[in-house]
Amino acid sequence: EHLVALKVMRLTKPALISPTIVTCDFKDLPGNILNNYLKDDPTSVLQMETLAAGQFLLLPQSFGNIYLGETFSCYVCVHNETTQPVQSVSIKADLQTNSQRIPLSTQQNQSPTMLDVDETLSDVIHHEVKDLGTHILVCEVTYMSNYNTLASFRKFFKFEVMKPLDVKTKIYNAESDEVFLEAQVQNITSGPIILEQVSLEGSHQFTVKSLNEDGEGHSVFGDVTLLQAQESCQYLYCLTPK
Known part of the structure; x- marks a missing residue:
């Protein structure tokens, strides 16, 4: 123990x-x-x-849903539960993805700490999630045991990173050289999302004109584009060859 x-x-x-x-x-x-x-x-x-x-707030009981582009934040705490001080306590945290292992904790860059009775060593971790799929948070604690030897243990916390939006496109060819592209953006999260900006970048072959604004340059969807869970919104663009 x-x-x-x-x-x-x-x-x-x-x-x-x-x-x-x-x-x-x-x-x-x-x-x-x-x-x-x-x-x-x-x-x-x-x-x-x-x-x-309700009049009480419930703290999160699990990692819950994490979506691509969100900032993953967590609180890591080591507590001395004995009746004597514990020497050389340190925390190290890494995030393991499908392709890489990312160091997260800032405590690993500091010297080990002595924890008195009931004292804690804590760290707040922030990381912008940029990969889909399975992520594993690996937390390792090192301390000096009663036998004056370094002891350590690890805990693993697994969570999935999902994409928040699904985009489907359709192409319509006009009798002229123009091509119309329809983009359907769907909110596939469990909560509402506000779309601040949706745009289509042109290429060296086509010039893009957005058909989602009125004559005064205001969005046809209003000042705020709010998508509830599973709702979608269609955007239309005109592509003209250069």
């Missing part, structure tokens, strides 16, 4: 937690047992227990 404990939590926005509503009439067999239990639930709102209104 190791002298220190390692905890890792992904840093994402918390969610509101609501009580589980199970109630009945006081004339029923359970009487007021269920109602009293609901009132004693710490997540319920006083005088509004049956409305499922």
Whole structure:
């Protein structure tokens, strides 16, 4: 058994937690047992227990969904759970992808630390995810054991990186030399997405003209292009040979 404990939590926005509503009439067999239990639930709102209104925030219980382009952030903490100081404590974290191993933690560039009783050594890691597929966060803790020898252990945290958008295209040939390209952009995440900018780059053979603005240059989709989960939006472009 190791002298220190390692905890890792992904840093994402918390969610509101609501009580589980199970109630009945006081004339029923359970009487007021269920109602009293609901009132004693710490997540319920006083005088509004049956409305499922949340007033507490729930920290993330897992790594959840991570999408390409997001910044992966997590909190790494090593805690001394013994009744004596622990010498030479250090943290090292790497992110293993399908093609490379990326060092993440800044603690590995610092000298080892002594942890007193109940003290912690922590680090916040940030990394922009640029690869799809399976990622493994490898956290390694090194410390001086009671036998004056270096001891270490590792923990592995596996998560998948998925693409947030799906793009499908169609090409229409006009009677002239112009070619019209339709791009359908679909939100395939589990939440809403705002598209700040969608553009098509030209090539050395074609000049691109966007047909998604009105005569004054304003987007035909309005000031904000909001896509709910699984919703899509079509963009049209005109390609003219140079």
